[in-house]
Amino acid sequence: MNHVSMRIDGVRYDDDVEPRLLLVHYLREVAGRTGTPVGCDTSNCGACTVLMNGVSVKSCSVLAVQADGAEITTIQGLANGEWHPLQRAFHEEHALQCGYCTPGMIMAAADLLRDNPRPSEQEVRDGLEGNLCRCTGYQNIVRAVLRVAGEMAGEQAGAAS
Amino acid sequence: MIPARFDYVRPGSVEDAVRALAGGGDDARVIAGGQSLLPLLRLRLAFPDLLVDVGGLSELRGVRETAGSLEIGALTTIYELTRDPLLTAHCGLLAETATLIADPAVRHRATIGGALAHADPAGDLPAVVLALGGSLLIRGPEGEREVRAGDFFTDYMTTSLSPGELLVAVRVPRLGGDWGFRYEKFRLTAQSWAIVGVAAVARRSNGHVAEARIGLTNMGSVPVRATAAESAAAGAEASAAALREAGSRADEGTSPPSDLRGSADYRRHLARVLTGRALAAAAGAS
Amino acid sequence: MTAETVQEKEVGRARARKEDARLVTGQTNWTDNIQLPGLVHIAFLRSPLAHARITRADTSRAREATGVIAVFTGADLAAEQGSLPCAWPVTPDIVIPQHPPMAVDTVRYAGEIVAAVVARDRYAAADALEAIDVDYEELPPVLDMEEALAEGSPKVHEQGNKSFVWPFSNGDIEAAFRDAPVVLERTYRQQRLIPSAMEPRAVVCAPVGDEFTLWSATQIPHVLRVMLALVTGIPEHKLRVIAPDVGGGFGSKLQVTAEEVLALLIARRLGRPVKWTESRSEGNLAVHHGRDQIQRIRVAAGADGRLRGLDVDLLADMGAYLMLVTPGVPLLGAFMYNAIYKMDAYSFRCTGVFTTKTPTDAYRGAGRPEATFAIERVMDDLAAELGMDPLALRERNWIKHTEFPYTTIAGLTYDSGNYEAATAAARELFHYDELRKEAAERAAAGDPVRLGIGISTFTEMCGLAPSRILGQLAYGAGGWEHASIRMLPTGKVEAVTGSSAHGQGHETAWSQIVADELGVPFEDVRVLHGDTFVAPKGMDTYGSRSLTVGGIAVVAACGKVREKARVIAAGLLEVSPDDLEWSSGRWQVRGDPDQGKTIGEIALATFAAHNLPEGVEPSLDSDATYDPDNFSFPHGTHLCAAEVDTETGAVRLRSYVAVDDVGQVVNPLIVEGQVHGGIAQGIAQALFEEAAYDSSGTLVTATLADYLVPSAADLPAFVTSRTATPSTTNPLGVKGVGEAGTIASTPAVVNAIVDALRPLGVPDVPMPCTPERVWRAIREGAAR
Structure with a gap:
């Protein structure tokens, strides 16, 4: 067992874990943060995307021990009193149906806007290439992200602020 | 989805990392970002006894x-x-x-x-x-x-x-300003692996390609240089037609695999076409 | 609410969804999120071989592994596990093999379950799987349908490889083909697909005494409860099935799975709550697959393009076993090959074939995408053969909007439609003439990047289904749906639906319907579903049936509430019920509208029950079960422009226009979303996805790294619009929309690719139209 200490959505966690424990399983089963789901086992679907020290990572592709000392933001820590603009835009633009990809999609979108606050439509599509959705055909997801980019013009969007 | 058990160390220096790796022998693996290794571990396609995490070695x-x-x-x-x-x-x-x-x-x-x-x-x-x-x-x-x-x-x-x-x-x-470059990645979907990739750098001089170097992705069991196409490109006019001609030799000496994503003969064809395009882009040919 | 307030009509409003609040904040209740005291985890060992006899299964090492509570093999469970159900015996002589949830002596596809480990956590369970030793004696795989039917083929089951032959014909097919000026014959391959709902399956089962609660990521909690009771012998009333939040289905969760049955049996054995969650690579092997048909289609036409006859001979891959509705899926297509066209004769034959592959079953569209693909591909080829514009050929043959209701050659009565209007709208949005011109110019100039235009003027039958017709087709259940309304004392409403949502937005759309029917605010309605204790009756969600069947049941239940309220209101107002009229959520006195009672006031008075009329029960609650008279027939015109790089074979979709007619729309936002997602899945079949097996019967697309579900970067933006021709068979005038996009888009894309390449001698490109296949087709065209 190895000791890990990390801050998840603003709360500090200290645990002894097996080194093979995946960060996503640590989040879901040790820390009880089940807002981040698992959709595949090959790093393709992106459902488990969270922010680690401010940038997007696939939490199935990080060992919990590798996140020792890190600051993690999940979909459950994104809202700050009120919904994050991306949460609002996903809702209002109908950018989700079953919602399984949504936590990862929103976190990936947050990172995308941090990296490129004024993306073109193609840049949004390319920036979300690591997140699969089976319901929406992505059209409204792209629309929601572009809308937030417009709203937050000039600002640094998304990161764990 | 669940890796098999392994031991884990996080050395504080390159020297410690090398020591840990040497101690672990064949059953030790380095992990840095883990983006190649973790998928293998999750699918239980790799069974290291020891992971040496070098991720913290900021130097x-x-x-x-x-x-x-x-x-x-x-x-x-x-x-x-x-x-x-x-x-x-x-x-x-x-x-x-x-x-x-x-x-x-x-x-x-x-x-x-x-x-x-x-x-x-x-x-x-x-x-x-x-x-x-x-x-x-x-x-x-x-x-x-x-x-x-x-x-x-x-x-x-x-x-x-x-x-x-x-x-x-x-x-x-360091490549000087007279060098151009292009990576042509041909893939089925945005996040899938290249069926074939062509990395080309070319030095242009007086409307001609003075020197070109080409690396091929997925055209064999190791990355390979397209040496015949490099020779053909050297001295060629920096035009799409001439470099397309040079690219047509890109698959010489390669032994590409046949797999789910592409047969060997399709890969050869792609290597030729894409090398022509990569050279043209690298040489600034219209 | 006062008499003066006229509430805006909710139906038709683009309401953002109620469901989203939990989904965008990570508060969703997926099955895998469920934690119970003492919960233990199941992992399944699956056969690596396509076809083999199990000669030995040694679990002794696994039983001793850390954290392991129990290990089961098929032999351990043989006496109690029964056989997984097939509810659609399509012919009297159909072969339905035994299908034990856990293989006992023979495995018939790679991925079939051969053992189960129960351990304290999922890591320990995964470890213990590796300590189970199974010896197999390999048997020859059966992978090709035509070879499977040939004499001397190895047998998947003792009864042989043919499950059934199902014929249909109407009109004189021989006369139609005799002396026909044009006869085309084509063979198309509907490749095998993996539905790939984003949420992998998961099951939790909690036993308490002899009662069981089972949570499952399922589309069909009600059907599942009945079937689990029948399979396991657990009395139905001691079984509660809950579909919590479910992350997509697309037909893949319209199933009674081995894992659900085994979780229940293991929970019963151990007396402890158990959980199983599948990994994606496990799911690619074990979730039922879709499509997989070989379609031989012949069409006879006059020189003017008028269709005379259509003859379809289908081989449908059942996979290794018949699952819940496996044999019925291709037959849903039987009624759709004639599509929107008039013709003199039609003949159809389907042979169901067993192979040693994962069983097939419903996948978005289920039979109808396959049929639509074949007819729409043939119509484009026929137009080319005749030198006609493919839209003109379609117009020559389609049912005119003045001809509805129209009984087709396949025997269905289409209630309404307007193919002219949808096509005209699509043509304009697409800039059809300009694109045709550009395509011709590129072809003439020998441009290495060709442009092609693909057309799909589709219809489909959905809203499954009239029970009477299902009975005629030998389906094992009805097609009704149930709803109930619970009026709360404060005037709020609980609407209970048997239609179990998994992303469709029932909570929102049903609220809109109830708001209009009862005159209450949208916010005052809560929709309850997906739990057999809360919503006790239902037929669940599939076949684009929720709104056209379940939604109408809600309307009917609201109507009953109104009628009960009328009697009570009359008592309160001391008038006769006949003197009251319903207006804006209120029963009011005819001619004296100031005198009236809102539904909320009536609900409170009913709760108090102080002075109800004699003999009237103190309840406004109602339930209603609706069985439709007919299917619903959405239609539309989809147009696709594809650029094909003839040097590499790469295809780029340049534009995609969809004009759909789904009748009246309850929520345009939701409808548009369904169309987008449907188009994406249909494009995925055309360009990217295929469940591929190697010659040993191993699935080589077992992960999402190999089974290529497209991302945002791989798809274009879609231009969507609607025409609205109301359905005449239900009071809302609505038609289904869940599958329309998927049915329409696949042929539109492939038609575009073939259109681009026809000048190069390319008659067809097999799906998925990968660059290599396109490149090969061009090479073969040049050699022709």
Whole structure:
């Protein structure tokens, strides 16, 4: 067992874990943060995307021990009193149906806007290439992200602020 | 989805890492970003006894200028490659290719050292470093050695790294302003592996290609140079037609695989077409 | 609410969804999120071989592994596990093999379950799987349908490889083909697909005494409860099935799975709550697959393009076993090959074939995408053969809007439609004439990047289904749906639906319907579903049936509430019920509208029950079960422009226009979303996805790294619009929309690719139209 200490959505966690424990399983089963789901086992679907020290990572592709000392933001820590603009835009633009990809999609979108606050439509599509959705055909997801980019013009969007 | 058990150490220095690796022998694996290794562990396609996590060795991170070349720390992430000002200015091929690798979340974790040491012939960076004529700096129990990229990739997902050795940096030449570049990545979907990739750099002089270097992704069990096409391109007019002609020799001497994504003869065809296009773009041909 | 307030009509409003609040904040209740005291984890060992006899299964090492509570093999469970159900015996002589949830002596596809480990956590369970030793004696795989039917083929089951032959014909097919000026014959391959709902399956089962609660990521909690009771012998009333939040289905969760049955049996054995969650690579092997048909289609036409006859001979891959509705899926297509066209004769034959592959079953569209693909591909080829514009050929043959209701050659009565209007709208949005011109110019110039235009003027039958017709087709259940309304004392409403949502937005759309029917605010309605204790009756969600069947049941239940309220209101107002009229959520006195009672006031008075009329029960609650008279027939015109790089074979979709007619729309936002997602899945079949097996019967697309579900970067933006021709068979005038996009888009894309390449001698490109296949087709065209 190895000791890990990390801050998840603003709360500090200290645990002894097996080194093979995946960060996503640590989040879901040790820390009880089940807002981040698992959709595949090959790093393709992106459902488990969270922010680690401010940038997007696939939490199935990080060992919990590798996140020792890190600051993690999940979909459950994104809202700050009120919904994050991306949460609002996903809702209002109908950018989700079953919602399984949504936590990862929103976190990936947050990172995308941090990296490129004024993306073109193609840049949004390319920036979300690591997140699969089976319901929406992505059209409204792209629309929601572009809308937030417009709203937050000039600002640094998304990161764990 | 669940890796088998392994032991884990997080050494505080390159020396400690090398010691840990040497102690673990064949059953020890290096983990940096883990983006190649973790999928293998999750699918139980790899069973290391010991993971040596070098992710915290910050001295292995970042790009430095040395005489005539750039030295890229092995822990520099793919994301950092896309943004590094030195690379953007002097080794655009690496920066451009990096934007085409995997997806943003993977690029944040994946490292150049990991991608090269993983030595997947379908990976993009091996062919790029090969085309650049780069070399790899390796630290081991016996000290440091430098290996040319052409000698580093020895077989399918196999390198000349010995047990106990750690890839610490990649050295690539600074390319002058007369050099152009292009990585042509041909894939089925945005996040799938290249069926074929062509990395080309070309030096242009008086409307002609003075010198070209071409690395091919997924055209064999290791990344390969398209030497026949390089020779054909040298001295050719910097025109799409002439470079297309040169590209038509790109598959000479290759032995591409046939797999789910493409048959060998289709890969040969793609290599020829894409090399023509990559050369034309690198040479600024219309 | 006062008499003066006229509430805006909710139906038709683009309401953002109620469901989203939990989904965008990570508060969703997926099955895998469920934690119970003492919960233990199941992992399944699956056969690596396509076809083999199990000669030995040694679990002794696994039983001793850390954290392991129990290990089961098929032999351990043989006496109690029964056989997984097939509810659609399509012919009297159909072969339905035994299908034990866990293989006992023979495995018939790679991925079939051979053992189960129960351990304290999922890591320990995964470890213990590796300690189970199974010896197999390999048997020859059966992978090709035509070879499977040939004499001497190895047998998947003792009864042989043919499950059934199902024929249909109407009109004189021989006369139609005799002396026909044009006869085309084509063979198309509907490749095998993996539905790939984003949420992998998961099951939790909690036993308490002899009662069981089972949570499952399922589309069909009600059907599942009945079937689990029948399979396991657990009395139905002691079984509660809950579909919590479910992350997509697309037909893949319209199933009674081995894992659900085994979780229940293991929970019963151990007396402890158990959980199983599948990994994606496990799911690619074991979730039922879709499509996989070989379609031989012949069409006879006059020189003017008028269709005379259509003859279809289908081989449908059942996979290794018949699952819940496996044999019925291709037959849903039987009624759709004639599509929107008039013709003199039609003949159809389907042979169901067993192979040693994962069983097939419903996948978005289920039979109808396959049929639509074949007819729309043939119509484009026929137009080329005749030198006609493919839209003109379609117009010559389609049912005119003045001809509805129209009984087709396949025997269905289409209630309404307007193919002219949808096509005209699509043509304009697409800039059809300009694109045709550009395509011709590129072809003439020998441009290496060709442009092609693909057309799909589709219809489909959905809203499954009239029970009477299902009975005629030998389906094992009805097609009704149930709803109930619970009026709360404060005037709020609980609407209970048997239609179990998994992303469709029932909570929102049903609220809109109830708001209009009862005159209450949208916010005052809560929709309850997906739990057999809360919503006790239902037929669940599939076949684009929720709104056209379940939604109408809600309307009917609201109507009953209104009628009960009328009697009570009359008592309160001391008038006769006949003197009251319903207006804006209020019963008011005819001619004296100031005198009236809102539904909320009536609900409170009913709760108090102080002075109800004699003999009237103190309840406004109602339930209603609606069985439709007919299917619903959405239609539309989809147009696709594809650029094909003839040097590499790469295809780029340049534009995609969809004009759909789904009748009246309850929520345009939701409808548009369904169309987008449907188009994406249809494009995925055309360009990217295929469940591929190697010659040993190993699935080589077992992960999402190999089975290529497209991302945002791989798809274009779609231009969507609607025409609205109300359905005449239900009071809302609505038609289904869940499958329309998927049915329409696949042929539109492939038609575009073939259109681009026809000048190069390319008659067809097999799906998925990967660059290599396109490149090969061009090479073969050049050699022709």
